[in-house]
Amino acid sequence: MTGDSYDDIEPLLKELAVAVHRNDPSQDRLREEAIRRCLPLAEHIARKFSGRGEPYEDLLQVARVGLVVSIDRFDVTRGSRFLSFAVPTIMGEVRRYFRDGTWAVRVPRRIKEIQLRLGTTIEKLAQRLGRMPTAREIAAEMEVDRAEVTQAMLAANAYQSSSLEAAMPDGGENAPLSLLDALGEEEPNYELVEQYMAVRPHLQELPDREREVLVLRFFEGRTQAQIAAHLGVSQMHISRILSKTLSGLREAALRD
Structure with a gap:
């Protein structure tokens, strides 16, 4: 098989769905196989959230929980790709983990409430559409203003703050740099x-x-x-x- 082991996971999930429907004893084996094949996806998403003040191992465990939830809740009858459902589901679990902490920057109550609903809304829309939804589609689904959805997405960065003067671990013989010293220049092509x-x-x-x-x-x-x-x-x-x-x-x- 080329690519990642979860690139062609749908046939296995269909087999699992049939086994669950028939209460076949093979369902536990199939579920474990699906989880094993998709573990790299959880690891990839955990790495995307690393560097925000939380240990990578903790993020990995949360992402793996999200992976299990994705496998258990994926509806094979819709004909959509598993990744289009699993990615927002796993990311939602990791974001909920961050929401358990304190907010480093004051965020309006309404934006917090919308932010709390984002994960499940994105998960539901991704399953329905077979792709990541736009901010306009999310706003329509939640019946809120699109600008509030955008603010809620940006608010995800307000959980924790780091001092620009804090030293970064070097891991070598060099003197550790501050975060300010390590920041690169703005890449003009990003825009x-x-x-x-x-x-x-x-x-x-x-x-x-x-x-x-x-x-x-x-x-x-x-x-x-x-x-x-x-x-x-x-x-x-x-x-x-x-x-x-x-x-x-x-x-x-x-x-x-």
Whole structure:
């Protein structure tokens, strides 16, 4: 098998679901096998949350609990990928673990309440949609304002704080650096990545002609005149297509 051991886990989970439905004695063996194969996923998510003041081993145990919950609650009849359900479920368990601690920064009560509901809402939507939901979809499901959902997501970073002057462990012979000294410079391409992720789903929804014009203009670097000649239309027509398409993409991305 190529890739991670959980890349093609659905057949095993279907077999497990049948065994559970029939109360077959093999269900315990199948469940243990599914958990064993998916343990790397829990380890990967635990590492994503490390460095926030909690021991990695504790985060790993919580992530493994989330993995077991995912396997037990995954509905194979929906036909969605297991990863699209398991990832938000496991991350929700880890976030709930952090919520048991104190908040280092004051967060409004309503935002805390919304933040507490985020995990289960994202889990439910991911199961229904077969992908991670957008902030707009989460807000609609929770019947709250989208801005409040965004604030609640950002509030996840307010559980604990670290001093910029605190020394970081080096593990070698070098003198330990402070967190401030270890911080890197801002990567200018991060903003481009965020913009690409915001626009990408809307690009896929464009009509073929509009998408082709964008590819010719921004990926192949052709001028409006060259595009017009290639498509057999006027340059003014290409200009209108570009203006309308870019405006529509900008509005759609900002709505999300």
